[in-house]
Amino acid sequence: MNAILNSLRTMGLIFLHAFRKRATILYPEKKPYIPPRWRGRIVLTRDPDGGERCVACYLCAVACPVDCIALQATEDGQGRRYPEFFRINFSRCIFCGYCEEACPTYAIQLTPDFEMCEYDRRALVYEKEDLLIAGPGKHPGYNFYRVAGLAIAGKDKGEAENEAPPVDVRGLMP
Template identity: 80%
Template sequence: MFSILRTTGRVFLHMFHRRVTVQYPEQKPYLAPRYRGRIILSRDPDGGERCVACYLCAVACPVDCIALQATEDETGRRYPEFFRINFSRCIFCGYCEEACPTYAIQLTPDFEMGEFHRENLVYEKEDLLINGPGKYPGYNFWNVAGVKIGGKDKGEAELEAPPVDVQSLMP
């Protein structure tokens, strides 16, 4: 008898608690910037594709839902010829972002990707690429890498000495 009264009382008290239910979708929940949702490919501060097609995201992916093919432009800058994520397999673990050496692949606070057909969850590079650097403004992998690409010769990256003159006999 007592326990019934106690339970009723507790339920009654809940009427005065703060409501936790969010009226989604009319009302959007707060998602932190580091929330792991829909994956995007970002761009360098100068607008070039950040992804250098190193395959590290693909190999880090526990469900193997990333496939790409590397290619190079005529100046030696490497980029993905195609870049495909099968979101119907993705578990949003964020390992790809962790593995990415160029901050190209990033997870965003967006989870609204529901589809009626699984095929629509296969995103190609055009679907993934955004027009900005995402969470990491300012970083450009090519400025710290040693290879030469269009617009950046040997010795022009950060903390690089000018190229050695191998014909010189000076000690």
């Protein structure tokens, strides 16, 4: 008798679940909420004034545990460094975020986008043109060259943050 009551109670409970709020969603018609710090598709961001943030320091590449980032540094005529090419092989990427952690200029960032399926594995190799976005991403105000000592176009020696004007080496004053 007890066993029958138990079964009925169980069935009742299960029936009540039909009126609960659903845990599953109808993906892809409905998109799930992804927190902003989700480690998804990698992008390269830009300075607040529009310049490429990546200075091609190779730190993301060396931090990458699966060695899926390759780049080559180059320089414009006025001292600003940027990657001549920047390639991420997403078929190898494990989205660990070490590259973002290593990046000294906030250039490389992981985004809340995980929808990267391709029918062709080769299409998972992203070049710089595929990675660059138009904005600064998570760190809107930061501009590496404003704090670095290197002179670039539009920022001479001594014009960076917290820098004194260049020393006059021919001056006799103490």
